[in-house]
Amino acid sequence: GEDVEQSLFLSVREGDSSVINCTYTDSSSTYLYWYKQEPGAGLQLLTYIFSNMDMKQDQRLTVLLNKKDKHLSLRIADTQTGDSAIYFCAETYTGYSTLTFGKGTMLLVSP
Amino acid sequence: DGGITQSPKYLFRKEGQNVTLSCEQNLNHDAMYWYRQDPGQGLRLIYYSQIVNDFQKGDIAEGYSVSREKKESFPLTVTSAQKNPTAFYLCASTSGQGYEQYFGPGTRLTVT
Numbered sequence: 001g002e003d004v005e006q007s008l009f010l011s012v013r014e015g016d017s018s019v020i021n022c023t024y025t026d027s028s029s030t031y032l033y034w035y036k037q038e039p040g041a042g043l044q045l046l047t048y049i050f051s052n053m054d055m056k057q058d059q060r061l062t063v064l065l066n067k068k069d070k071h072l073s074l075r076i077a078d079t080q081t082g083d084s085a086i087y088f089c090a091e092t093y094t095g096y097s098t099l100t101f102g103k104g105t106m107l108l109v110s111p
Numbered sequence: 112d113g114g115i116t117q118s119p120k121y122l123f124r125k126e127g128q129n130v131t132l133s134c135e136q137n138l139n140h141d142a143m144y145w146y147r148q149d150p151g152q153g154l155r156l157i158y159y160s161q162i163v164n165d166f167q168k169g170d171i172a173e174g175y176s177v178s179r180e181k182k183e184s185f186p187l188t189v190t191s192a193q194k195n196p197t198a199f200y201l202c203a204s205t206s207g208q209g210y211e212q213y214f215g216p217g218t219r220l221t222v223t
């Protein structure tokens with residue numbers, strides 16, 4: 001079945017860039033997502049990318065997709081303490097289909 | 112103000128009791144989903160519904176039941192058959208084009 005893997009923890013200093021990585025196994029994935037979860041809250045959809053794209057930029061967020069290696073990354077520029085949260089990578093292969101999530105990467109931003 | 116609401120935010124029950132978690136959306140979304148989240152784990156799909164009066168089991172449906180009588184509402188019942196019900200439960204819905212899934216704020220259920 002499908003599997004999505006993420007590193008569990010990342011620590012950066014305020015003002016630095018953060019890069020959160022994700023690998024997936026399903027080569028038929030067509031949509032790949034990044035969600036943010038703050039403590040005790042639901043998931044916030046940050047951004048998503050279609051599999052026919054290599055890169056998507058949205059303000060401080062840059063998503064890179066390497067389909068050959070099945071690797072997805074999220075770069076946060078000028079990381080702030082408010083970016084401290086758990087970040088989930090997810091994938092699906094059709095619209096209206098269910099998402100498969102990774103276990104999340106905890107990002108800790110120190111002043 | 113559009114969105115997904117889940118109530119209550121915290122819920123406490125005694126073992127052996129059924130409990131129903133509410134999920135309502137006013138986004139006019141067709142598909143709705145229930146996930147369970149345990150500490151250090153990703154989200155696991157319990158049930159989902161793509162249209163009214165129809166729903167499918169997810170990966171961990173045992174011990175749970177749902178209904179979808181209205182487009183706006185997708186309540187989840189945690190039955191006494193669920194062996195380890197204490198968890199954070201998240202409801203989600205999908206937009207018209209089907210690829211943007213939005214989440215509610217979650218309900219934390221504690222069963223003792």
